[in-house]
Amino acid sequence: MAEAELCIALAGNANVGKSVIFNELTGLSQVIGNWPGKTVKKATGSLFFEGRRLNIIDLPGIYSFSTFSEEEIVSRQFIAEERPDVIVNVVDATVLERNLFFTLQLMELEVPFVVALNMYDIARNAGIDIDIQRLSAELGVTVIPTVAVKRVGLTEMLRAAIGVALQRPRSRPSELRYGSEIESRAALLSEMIQAKARSGDYPPRWTAMKLLEQDSEVEAMVSDQAILNEAARLRSEIESIHGEPVGTVITSERYTLAHRICSASMAFRERPRPTFSSRIDSLTTHGFWGYVVMALITLGMFYAVFSFGSWASGLLDAALDLFRPFLQDLLGSGLLGKILGEGLVEGLFAGIAIAVPFILPFYLILSLLEDSGYLARIAFLMDAAMHRMGLHGKAFIPMLLGFGCNVPAVLGCRIMETRRERLIAAFVSTLVPCTARTIVILALVGKYLGVTYALSLYVIDIAIIFALGRIAYKTLPGEPIGLIMEMPSYKRPSGKVIGRQTWSRVSGFVRIAFPIIAIAGVAIKAAEVAGVLSIISDAISPITVNLLGLPSALGVLLIVGILRKELTVLMLATLLGTQHFSAVLSPLQMYVFAFVVMLYIPCVATIAALVEEFNWKEAAYITTFEIAFATLAGGLLYRILLLLGWH
Numbered sequence: 001m002a003e004a005e006l007c008i009a010l011a012g013n014a015n016v017g018k019s020v021i022f023n024e025l026t027g028l029s030q031v032i033g034n035w036p037g038k039t040v041k042k043a044t045g046s047l048f049f050e051g052r053r054l055n056i057i058d059l060p061g062i063y064s065f066s067t068f069s070e071e072e073i074v075s076r077q078f079i080a081e082e083r084p085d086v087i088v089n090v091v092d093a094t095v096l097e098r099n100l101f102f103t104l105q106l107m108e109l110e111v112p113f114v115v116a117l118n119m120y121d122i123a124r125n126a127g128i129d130i131d132i133q134r135l136s137a138e139l140g141v142t143v144i145p146t147v148a149v150k151r152v153g154l155t156e157m158l159r160a161a162i163g164v165a166l167q168r169p170r171s172r173p174s175e176l177r178y179g180s181e182i183e184s185r186a187a188l189l190s191e192m193i194q195a196k197a198r199s200g201d202y203p204p205r206w207t208a209m210k211l212l213e214q215d216s217e218v219e220a221m222v223s224d225q226a227i228l229n230e231a232a233r234l235r236s237e238i239e240s241i242h243g244e245p246v247g248t249v250i251t252s253e254r255y256t257l258a259h260r261i262c263s264a265s266m267a268f269r270e271r272p273r274p275t276f277s278s279r280i281d282s283l284t285t286h287g288f289w290g291y292v293v294m295a296l297i298t299l300g301m302f303y304a305v306f307s308f309g310s311w312a313s314g315l316l317d318a319a320l321d322l323f324r325p326f327l328q329d330l331l332g333s334g335l336l337g338k339i340l341g342e343g344l345v346e347g348l349f350a351g352i353a354i355a356v357p358f359i360l361p362f363y364l365i366l367s368l369l370e371d372s373g374y375l376a377r378i379a380f381l382m383d384a385a386m387h388r389m390g391l392h393g394k395a396f397i398p399m400l401l402g403f404g405c406n407v408p409a410v411l412g413c414r415i416m417e418t419r420r421e422r423l424i425a426a427f428v429s430t431l432v433p434c435t436a437r438t439i440v441i442l443a444l445v446g447k448y449l450g451v452t453y454a455l456s457l458y459v460i461d462i463a464i465i466f467a468l469g470r471i472a473y474k475t476l477p478g479e480p481i482g483l484i485m486e487m488p489s490y491k492r493p494s495g496k497v498i499g500r501q502t503w504s505r506v507s508g509f510v511r512i513a514f515p516i517i518a519i520a521g522v523a524i525k526a527a528e529v530a531g532v533l534s535i536i537s538d539a540i541s542p543i544t545v546n547l548l549g550l551p552s553a554l555g556v557l558l559i560v561g562i563l564r565k566e567l568t569v570l571m572l573a574t575l576l577g578t579q580h581f582s583a584v585l586s587p588l589q590m591y592v593f594a595f596v597v598m599l600y601i602p603c604v605a606t607i608a609a610l611v612e613e614f615n616w617k618e619a620a621y622i623t624t625f626e627i628a629f630a631t632l633a634g635g636l637l638y639r640i641l642l643l644l645g646w647h
Contacts, residue, residue: 005053006165011075012090013099014061017118020148020497021090023059049158058086065105079111080202085165087113090155093123093130094489100258107176110203113141114160120145127269135265149494179252181241185234186212192227213247277490284377294381305362312357317363318350339525344518359435360506362404366503370494394424402432406602408505410609420476426613427622428469430606433461433598436565440597443569444590448582453591461598500647525562547635548596550589561600588646592638599630
């Protein structure tokens with residue numbers, strides 16, 4: 001019989017290997033969702049270890065327990081209110097002092113925890129020697145060195161965590177001591193809080209420190225006016241002594257204590273010659289060459305995606321052709337067979353042969369860049385440019401995801417700290433041409449007009465993204481914040497990690513996209529057979545013909561495109577009666593149509609992601625704006641190109 005279950009929460013900064021530890025421990029038992037009432041991702045999983053069931057919670061990667069972001073609020077509420085049996089504080093051994101800033105705040109919360117000193121091998125290779133026993137003594141908690149990507153130390157980490165959870169041996173973190181001017185006033189405030197039982201689930205000293213830092217959430221929790229007035233008076237005294245805001249003073253005290261602990265437990269061997277990794281880091285973050293490398297890697301990535309995608313698409317299409325006669329015989333030539341054969345089967349075949357070959361290599365390369373540590377360098381390099389639209393460099397990561405699929409791009413905006421930044425990042429990410437829209441651009445403009453014309457659409461789109469992002473930045477209330485993110489060390493990518501991330505993303509796309517493609521294919525074919533498509537085309541011909549200069553038959557594709565953008569190419573041949581588009585469409589019409597599709601709201605799956613992340617109102621605003629903007633901009637482009645002599 002298994003012993004009682006235990007709940008273990010993984011906590012720490014971003015990019016310290018928390019997710020790797022979580023994946024290694026939980027394997028296929030993971031459940032991904034949202035925290036109740038929040039848009040912050042919640043990852044849970046379980047495993048059986050030495051006869052005991054362990055439930056693992058992967059808390060969001062954060063740097064403090066302030067109320068600066070939803071992630072920070074969620075993490076501290078979970079720790080204080082849900083009371084997991086033990087916390088595993090994952091820290092990066094290569095930047096221990098910075099990571100201890102969060103560890104000290106865990107100590108202030110007076111929760112049971114152990115430290116997983118991750119990337120221990122990288123630290124040693126960099127000439128950093130850490131005295132584990134001394135570090136453990138300084139903190140008053142168990143410290144276990146780990147190398148998560150190699151599963152080194154994870155068994156010892158779990159045993160230590162279980163021991164602390166069961167209080168065998170009973171341990172207590174070292175007592176924190178800041179400057180006397182802070183400690184004396186925090187003690188006075190703690191006594192008032194304890195006397196009036198106003199600390200809720202939090203320790204009195206922690207509550208006192210947060211009141212001194214003027215934490216709005218804690219002030220609302222305490223609510224006692226006498227305590228709040230006393231906190232304001234004591235805060236004023238500290239500020240008069242230091243001439244700085246209390247928050248700055250306490251932050252400085254924490255870093256000073258972290259530095260003292262590191263000085264006592266760390267030693268640096270004679271600085272080795274610059275490693276290959278450090279040389280690469282210097283190159284990829286250089287003020288000039290860093291951008292050159294980024295441009296080459298980005299162009300190389302898309303060249304590889306398009307080259308592999310085109311080759312694999314042709315191969316898969318030829319393979320699927322072998323099944324078409326069999327399926328035609330199976331479904332028959334009747335009305336139902338026509339709807340299922342040309343709607344359902346052809347839609348799914350197109351998804352397999354057109355969408356997956358482009359998405360698979362994109363996500364594979366993206367996972368490689370992410371696991372190696374290079375993706376963070378892109379965010380660093382793009383920080384200045386992204387500030388033009390009120391965001392910081394991290395917003396470039398979901399935008400990059402958008403080239404694969406806008407759904408994970410919108411979901412990826414959770415890495416932004418404030419709701420305002422998440423909304424702007426999601427808005428501009430939906431304007432990034434995803435693989436589905438890239439298929440339209442390549443199938444029309446790239447194939448018939450040339451690669452140069454296809455690339456020109458991307459250049460125009462990037463200019464529009466920055467212009468509209470700037471407008472959103474000026475329109476939405478609030479101020480931009482600086483880039484706050486850990487720069488992970490370069491490391492050799494793990495094939496297992498890359499494979500798992502790629503599979504997760506591709507399978508997620510298939511689960512979302514293929515049911516929509518199947519349903520849409522059947523619905524559209526049924527509408528065509530019933531003569532409904534011609535009615536729709538006539539109804540919107542003022543937009544299609546008069547504004548955009550397109551054949552009236554293409555109007556229905558603007559509606560169909562909201563389901564999935566791939567369908568615009570799949571249905572184009574059906575509506576025009578030929579696969580040789582140049583025979584029925586002029587170069588001007590192909591260019592304008594691809595331009596409108598590129599700017600149109602991506603698909604219903606993206607709209608659903610916007611609703612999930614924000615609400616129906618904001619999703620409707622973004623959807624309506626992008627539809628209106630795409631059609632008006634398309635009409636303007638059509639007239640400009642006419643004046644330039646296009647036909």
